[in-house]
Amino acid sequence: MKVVSLLGSPRRKGNSSTLADFFTSLLQAKGAEVSTYHLNGLTYKGCQACFACKTRLEHCIGEDDLKPVLQKVADSDLLVLASPVYFGEVSAQLKAFIDRTFSFLRPDYATNKEVKTRLQPGKHLVFILVQGHPKEKLFADIYPRYSYFFNWLGFTHSHLLRVCGPYAKGDIENYPEIFDQAKELANKLLP
Numbered sequence: 632m633k634v635v636s637l638l639g640s641p642r643r644k645g646n647s648s649t650l651a652d653f654f655t656s657l658l659q660a661k662g663a664e665v666s667t668y669h670l671n672g673l674t675y676k677g678c679q680a681c682f683a684c685k686t687r688l689e690h691c692i693g694e695d696d697l698k699p700v701l702q703k704v705a706d707s708d709l710l711v712l713a714s715p716v717y718f719g720e721v722s723a724q725l726k727a728f729i730d731r732t733f734s735f736l737r738p739d740y741a742t743n744k745e746v747k748t749r750l751q752p753g754k755h756l757v758f759i760l761v762q763g764h765p766k767e768k769l770f771a772d773i774y775p776r777y778s779y780f781f782n783w784l785g786f787t788h789s790h791l792l793r794v795c796g797p798y799a800k801g802d803i804e805n806y807p808e809i810f811d812q813a814k815e816l817a818n819k820l821l822p
């Protein structure tokens with residue numbers, strides 16, 4: 632299994648990255664090939680809306696650090712997207728990556744009800760979200776919104792690991808249940 636893990640927090644050892652690394656290390660121990668990218672350390676822009684990927688190319692025209700990342704994601708079986716919640720959304724670093732996945736959509740994606748993606752369907756998405764606010768009802772809209780669009784892209788199986796409450800770096804260690812959930816999910820995906 633090829634796994635790509637994108638860390639959306641600027642904190643390399645922050646809460647969402649710690650959980651993502653824990654999860655992917657379990658998959659790696661079971662034989663998965665894991666590629667991890669700390670998005671904050673890369674130089675890239677969001678989608679420029681040039682529509683080259685819809686008119687003359689099969690991929691994004693962007694020539695920056697996301698180019699190889701997008702290729703890795705296209706070739707992967709499982710994508711981990713890990714992010715802190717910032718102003719009720721994913722981080723800007725992760726959002727800019729997500730906008731670039733527009734290039735995975737076929738030119739006729741808006742009207743084609745059968746196949747919208749250029750990617751091989753049947754991929755797995757694991758969304759990791761950490762928010763400082765302990766109320767689960769708050770910001771609960773993030774995951775369903777993105778899993779809807781990632782389904783278009785071919786990530787037909789999506790899974791959520793979400794923690795509400797950790798605020799300072801390291802706080803995630805006080806939420807042992809989420810690590811148990813991560814173990815359970817890893818065992819389900821790679822029995």
Ligand SMILES: Cc1cc2nc3c(=O)[nH]c(=O)nc-3n(C[C@H](O)[C@H](O)[C@H](O)COP(=O)(O)O)c2cc1C
Nearest residue numbers: 640645646647715716717718719762763764797798
């Ligand atoms: C710019 C910024 C915006 C934030 N916005 C929210 C928010 O809207 N809701 C919330 O619950 N927590 C918010 N937080 C708190 C983070 O979600 C929290 O600190 C989280 O644990 C960070 O995860 P990380 O360590 O993976 O970066 C915000 C933090 C920052 C720095």
